[in-house]
Amino acid sequence: MPYTLAFITRPCRTTMTDTTRPSLPINRRSANITEGKSRAPNRSMYYAMGYAESDFKKPMVGVANGHSTITPCNSGLQKLADAAIAGIEEAGGNAQVFGTPTISDGMAMGTEGMKYSLVSREVISDCIETCVQGQWMDGVVVIGGCDKNMPGGLMGMLRANVPAIYVYGGTILPGSYKGQDLNIVSVFEAVGQNAAGNLSDFDLHEIEQRAIPGPGSCGGMYTANTMSSAFEALGISLMYSSTMANPHDEKLNSAKASAKVLIEAIKKDIKPRDIVTRKSIENAVAVIMATGGSTNAVLHFLAIAHAAGVEWTIEDFERVRVKTPVLCDLKPSGKYLAVDLHRAGGIPQVMKTLLVAGLLHGDCLTITGQTIAEVLKDIPDVPRADQDVIRPINKPMYAQGHLAILKGNLSPEGCVAKITGLKKPVMTGPARVFDDEQSALKAILAGHIVAGDVMVLRYLGPKGGPGMPEMLAPTGALIGAGLGESVGLITDGRFSGGTWGMVVGHVAPEAAVGGTIALIHEGDSITIDAHALLLQLNVPDEEIARRRAAWKAPAPRYVRGVQAKFAFNASTASKGAVLDDY
Numbered sequence: 278m279p280y281t282l283a284f285i286t287r288p289c290r291t292t293m294t295d296t297t298r299p300s301l302p303i304n305r306r307s308a309n310i311t312e313g314k315s316r317a318p319n320r321s322m323y324y325a326m327g328y329a330e331s332d333f334k335k336p337m338v339g340v341a342n343g344h345s346t347i348t349p350c351n352s353g354l355q356k357l358a359d360a361a362i363a364g365i366e367e368a369g370g371n372a373q374v375f376g377t378p379t380i381s382d383g384m385a386m387g388t389e390g391m392k393y394s395l396v397s398r399e400v401i402s403d404c405i406e407t408c409v410q411g412q413w414m415d416g417v418v419v420i421g422g423c424d425k426n427m428p429g430g431l432m433g434m435l436r437a438n439v440p441a442i443y444v445y446g447g448t449i450l451p452g453s454y455k456g457q458d459l460n461i462v463s464v465f466e467a468v469g470q471n472a473a474g475n476l477s478d479f480d481l482h483e484i485e486q487r488a489i490p491g492p493g494s495c496g497g498m499y500t501a502n503t504m505s506s507a508f509e510a511l512g513i514s515l516m517y518s519s520t521m522a523n524p525h526d527e528k529l530n531s532a533k534a535s536a537k538v539l540i541e542a543i544k545k546d547i548k549p550r551d552i553v554t555r556k557s558i559e560n561a562v563a564v565i566m567a568t569g570g571s572t573n574a575v576l577h578f579l580a581i582a583h584a585a586g587v588e589w590t591i592e593d594f595e596r597v598r599v600k601t602p603v604l605c606d607l608k609p610s611g612k613y614l615a616v617d618l619h620r621a622g623g624i625p626q627v628m629k630t631l632l633v634a635g636l637l638h639g640d641c642l643t644i645t646g647q648t649i650a651e652v653l654k655d656i657p658d659v660p661r662a663d664q665d666v667i668r669p670i671n672k673p674m675y676a677q678g679h680l681a682i683l684k685g686n687l688s689p690e691g692c693v694a695k696i697t698g699l700k701k702p703v704m705t706g707p708a709r710v711f712d713d714e715q716s717a718l719k720a721i722l723a724g725h726i727v728a729g730d731v732m733v734l735r736y737l738g739p740k741g742g743p744g745m746p747e748m749l750a751p752t753g754a755l756i757g758a759g760l761g762e763s764v765g766l767i768t769d770g771r772f773s774g775g776t777w778g779m780v781v782g783h784v785a786p787e788a789a790v791g792g793t794i795a796l797i798h799e800g801d802s803i804t805i806d807a808h809a810l811l812l813q814l815n816v817p818d819e820e821i822a823r824r825r826a827a828w829k830a831p832a833p834r835y836v837r838g839v840q841a842k843f844a845f846n847a848s849t850a851s852k853g854a855v856l857d858d859y
Contacts, residue, residue, distance in 0.1 A: 336369075336540065337415050338372055338418065339417035341404070342355070342376055343376075347381055349491065350501065351381075353422070353446060354446045363533055363536075364537045368540035375408045377426070377429070378401065382425075382500070386773065395744045396843045399429065399856050402429045402433035402584070405417065409437040419442070420446065421445065422501065424504070426501075427504035428578075435549045435550060438550050440542040444514070446523055447493050447521050449523065450496070450524060460488060468481070468722075469721070469756060472754065473724075494523075496615055507564055507574060512644055517619070518531045539644070541646065551642055554585075560649065566597060567601055567627050572680060573774060575682075577853070578594075579853030583857075591691040592682065600677075601636055603673055604668045604670070606666055610679075610777040618667070621661065622661060622664075622667055629657065630660060679697035680694075680695060686821065687794060688781075688785055692781050694805070703805065708802075710798065712735060714737065714770070721760075722754060731766070735784075736787075738790075739843070740845075741790075741844075742770060743844035747772055748782070768780075769789075783850040789830065793821065
């Protein structure tokens with residue numbers, strides 16, 4: 278049946294309103310259209326954009342373009358959008374371009390603007406769902422760079438549930454100073470080194486100027502590269518695409534090839550919810566563990582599973598962690614960057630290593646129409662011996678994954694600890710309590726935080742922040758000051774993918790709703806024990822109950838606009854901080 282643009286005669290649809298979360302929308306290609314005058318006004322709008330009569334028989338494919346000059350992560354996306362448009366047209370489709378916004382985490386970090394980062398995930402997903410559904414598109418290519426572009430893009434794709442593919446904008450190339458590779462985290466850690474007297478003002482300035490040499494997303498296995506790698510493992514992006522560098526021609530070629538693959542997926546009616554299943558999410562999480570990925574992946578995959586209607590809980594991350602080794606020596610806690618991983622064999626080599634070990638589901642569908650096992654068929658069973666970025670399964674970096682889910686009286690719903698690179702992920706110490714990020718950073722830079730302290734940064738959760746800002750400035754300063762392993766830091770906010778150290782985030786319930794983290798007093802004893810999966814406030818239960826009875830919720834920080842709406846609607850972090858958990 279020919280592709281059509283039938284806006285008048287199609288029945289109304291209900292989207293995501295019942296508890297069964299039906300697959301939707303109806304297939305545009307199979308919809309009937311009444312010939313004649315009733316459709317003329319709709320077609321006239323397309324003639325104004327240069328359509329010919331024959332174009333109405335072609336699939337209309339959206340290109341959700343995240344290009345902007347706000348951040349280097351997204352400043353190199355227009356060329357990828359142009360390549361995708363060319364691929365769509367060469368494969369017999371019509372491209373319809375629309376924009377999605379972005380917030381640069383690296384640029385907003387430590388400011389009030391950082392509170393808009395997680396909000397942007399929801400705005401991006403809303404943009405994609407709205408445009409794809411409102412314009413009855415047959416498919417969509419989503420192109421993004423910075424951290425929230427990936428989860429926001431996939432959530433929108435899952436809600437619309439028309440054939441879709443994700444094109445990652447690509448990683449950044451490393452900067453260099455005095456023979457050392459640099460990336461954005463180098464700058465945050467240099468600030469701490471400078472404050473501790475271990476780095477000159479001149480060297481700090483040079484690192485600042487050289488760390489980011491051009492377009493692309495942050496270079497380590499931080500949140501952007503974590504999510505892009507996970508999308509490859511899901512099968513919603515093409516193999517090798519997640520670790521390509523934005524300036525390289527292969528990224529352009531991959532974008533064009535992705536668009537052509539999508540046209541075939543439209544013909545086969547392969548939709549996002551056919552690809553994103555419980556087993557494919559388990560594959561993605563296994564790759565996140567194997568590559569030492571970001572804590573943010575926990576929050577985002579809870580939200581992605583929710584959008585897909587897939588049963589997936591915070592406990593599932595721990596189930597996958599204990600059986601999945603860390604295979605890759607990648608920053609922030611390791612040595613290498615995403616470009617090094619790409620040269621070593623990329624995510625396909627990581628996936629094949631896991632598949633051979635029985636740690637990946639090979640029967641999951643990909644956007645190409647092949648299974649995971651089929652797309653990995655020609656990849657070697659073991660990593661090449663001439664590199665040490667990807668370890669063989671019998672010589673891993675760590676025997677178990679690095680993103681541990683801790684519970685206890687401080688976080689009965691669960692929280693996330695990143696334990697790679699730590700010699701001893703267990704400590705008990707006195708609480709140093711801060712109700713905002715800025716005062717905590719000042720205390721570190723002033724030398725008021727000492728080894729053995731447990732910093733508590735609270736009222737920074739989904740509702741309390743609002744927007745759950747990331748704490749890269751304080752954690753980077755701790756690393757730079759040489760306190761990364763001797764000072765604990767817990768928060769109901771988030772961490773950057775570039776964070777490592779004795780850190781625990783996503784503490785839930787959060788302080789703003791009266792979680793136990795709100796009841797901590799300066800000097801209270803706190804235990805962080807990643808071995809026992811415990812986060813504990815060492816205060817008698819009756820004293821905690823007395824404090825809870827006396828606690829009063831703070832006034833909202835925002836009463837209008839997107840921040841107020843986010844704070845009002847956001848679920849707990851243990852459910853992904855989603856806005857539609859009704």
